Amino acid sequence: MAEASKKKSFKVVPPGKKKCIWMEAGVVSYKLCDHNFDCQTCSYDQGMQLKVARQRASLTAVPVAQPLPDEFTPTWVEKEMQLPAHRRRCRYMLTGEVDRKICANAYECGNCAFDQMMQDRQQPSQLPVQAHASVGGFELAEGVYYHDGHTWARPEYGGRVRVGLDDFARKLVGRLRQLSIPEVGQAVKQGEAAMELQRNGSRVRALAPVDGIVTHVNYEVLNNPSLIQESPYEGGWLFIIEPTRLRKNLKNLYFGEEAQSYLEEERERLFARVHEDDRIAADGGPSMDDITADLKDEDWSTLVKEFLRS
Amino acid sequence: MSIRTDHPPGVIIHPLGPVPASILQHLAISVQDRCQISCLVGESMENPGYAQDPEREQYSCKRILQQLHRCCTPHSWQVLAVTEIDLFVPILKYVFGAAQMEGRCAVISLHRLRPQFYGDEEDEQLLLERLVKTALHELGHSLGLTHCRRRTCVMYSSTRIDDTDAKMADFCPTCRELFRWRLQGTG
Ligand SMILES: [Zn+2]
Numbered sequence: 001m002a003e004a005s006k007k008k009s010f011k012v013v014p015p016g017k018k019k020c021i022w023m024e025a026g027v028v029s030y031k032l033c034d035h036n037f038d039c040q041t042c043s044y045d046q047g048m049q050l051k052v053a054r055q056r057a058s059l060t061a062v063p064v065a066q067p068l069p070d071e072f073t074p075t076w077v078e079k080e081m082q083l084p085a086h087r088r089r090c091r092y093m094l095t096g097e098v099d100r101k102i103c104a105n106a107y108e109c110g111n112c113a114f115d116q117m118m119q120d121r122q123q124p125s126q127l128p129v130q131a132h133a134s135v136g137g138f139e140l141a142e143g144v145y146y147h148d149g150h151t152w153a154r155p156e157y158g159g160r161v162r163v164g165l166d167d168f169a170r171k172l173v174g175r176l177r178q179l180s181i182p183e184v185g186q187a188v189k190q191g192e193a194a195m196e197l198q199r200n201g202s203r204v205r206a207l208a209p210v211d212g213i214v215t216h217v218n219y220e221v222l223n224n225p226s227l228i229q230e231s232p233y234e235g236g237w238l239f240i241i242e243p244t245r246l247r248k249n250l251k252n253l254y255f256g257e258e259a260q261s262y263l264e265e266e267r268e269r270l271f272a273r274v275h276e277d278d279r280i281a282a283d284g285g286p287s288m289d290d291i292t293a294d295l296k297d298e299d300w301s302t303l304v305k306e307f308l309r310s
Numbered sequence: 311m312s313i314r315t316d317h318p319p320g321v322i323i324h325p326l327g328p329v330p331a332s333i334l335q336h337l338a339i340s341v342q343d344r345c346q347i348s349c350l351v352g353e354s355m356e357n358p359g360y361a362q363d364p365e366r367e368q369y370s371c372k373r374i375l376q377q378l379h380r381c382c383t384p385h386s387w388q389v390l391a392v393t394e395i396d397l398f399v400p401i402l403k404y405v406f407g408a409a410q411m412e413g414r415c416a417v418i419s420l421h422r423l424r425p426q427f428y429g430d431e432e433d434e435q436l437l438l439e440r441l442v443k444t445a446l447h448e449l450g451h452s453l454g455l456t457h458c459r460r461r462t463c464v465m466y467s468s469t470r471i472d473d474t475d476a477k478m479a480d481f482c483p484t485c486r487e488l489f490r491w492r493l494q495g496t497g
């Protein structure tokens with residue numbers, strides 16, 4: 001007991017200090033942020049990313065993870081809803097971001113004006129992508145983890161994870177008419193359908209790259225899906241989540257050179273799939289920006305589904 | 311014009327529309343030297359107006375390859391067409407060349423191999439290097455070789471002309487072995 005409390009007291013975060021995102025995610029047991037959450041230029045973060053990438057390859061032992069705090073689960077809405085209306089605390093009050101605010105909207109944060117205002121104000125400022133690598137004409141953003149269903153996840157400010165579609169998906173799905181993404185507070189699971197893409201009356205689902213609870217939604221991309229076409233890794237991001245199993249999840253994603261190899265394989269696979277009847281092999285340029293628009297006899301949803309692995 | 315029908319099998323290079331004869335001669339000699347395959351320049355073929363795609367304003371490799379297949383002479387192992395027109399295959403913005411996997415026909419476009427296309431000075435030496443690399447690459451596909459991961463291997467997939475310039479006009483040891491082995495099988 002004394003041992004346990006000693007351990008616990010050891011992990012107290014001093015006032016004014018913030019946990020490193022790797023501590024927040026349970027990957028390391030104790031590490032404070034000393035870089036103002038600017039992970040992109042933090043050498044510790046780069047070291048950890050490398051380590052995770054190496055661990056994925058070698059499956060060596062990983063540091064002991066601490067159980068994750070359970071304060072932001074989907075059931076909090078249910079708990080609050082059992083209270084009388086005047087006592088239902090707004091999620092921003094629960095997280096301490098506002099002093100006192102009662103929810104008058106039955107936790108339908110997606111169409112709450114206050115929520116929208118808070119999101120606009122608090123939107124973790126979009127980190128500019130530092131560099132892009134090109135793999136056979138498909139762009140890869142650096143510092144981003146890739147799911148084999150062509151969605152990406154980027155751990156950033158405060159331990160949250162931003163999610164979007166990768167450039168391969170962007171070119172494959174082409175001009176979307178509409179898309180649906182999970183609402184704030186909704187739980188998503190790695191490898192399970194979290195989004196729905198619509199084009200010419202067909203729908204295809206896309207998979208979540210990591211587990212967690214949605215905290216922010218990109219309302220702009222909902223109103224204007226062409227933002228994905230403009231910049232899939234920046235303005236075209238889809239939602240932000242509070243991850244619940246980041247350490248485990250990252251192991252299943254591609255990063256760095258692995259992401260490049262995977263993309264190369266996928267590019268070859270797509271070309272071979274599209275040319276399986278005429279058996280043409282070609283030495284040539286980048287893919288069209290709207291791949292299926294160039295294929296007269298190919299069904300959009302069949303092809304997209306195959307590669308988004310939904 | 312004599313074509314060897316014994317080992318190793320031959321390649322005939324056909325200009326598709328007007329193509330400078332000196333370029334084709336150089337290509338024939340280079341292919342013969344590097345692959346130990348008899349290679350000669352065949353007669354000129356018509357400009358492939360039939361392959362024009364109104365939407366893409368380019369010419370379809372698929373239609374050209376089908377046409378080549380029809381007039382493929384039975385005594386040549388491989389037909390390699392060279393043209394000045396801009397080629398495409400579905401889902402790629404353009405191609406330097408295309409072949410049918412384990413097929414008998416391939417086509418190469420000089421359009422994007424010419425340095426002038428990129429705003430550079432005319433440079434026949436560079437053009438010839440690019441042409442030879444593309445020809446070896448397509449012959450590799452004809453023998454069933456797929457793309458190679460080594461950037462310097464001629465079977466590396468060129469997305470941009472820089473990729474072509476970065477690779478050697480030769481196969482890596484693995485691809486070369488495969489090329490030889492497959493070539494034996496065709497005789
Ligand atoms: Zn090729």
Ligand SMILES: [Zn+2]
Pocket residue numbers: 458459460463464465466481482483484485486
């Ligand atoms: Zn090779």
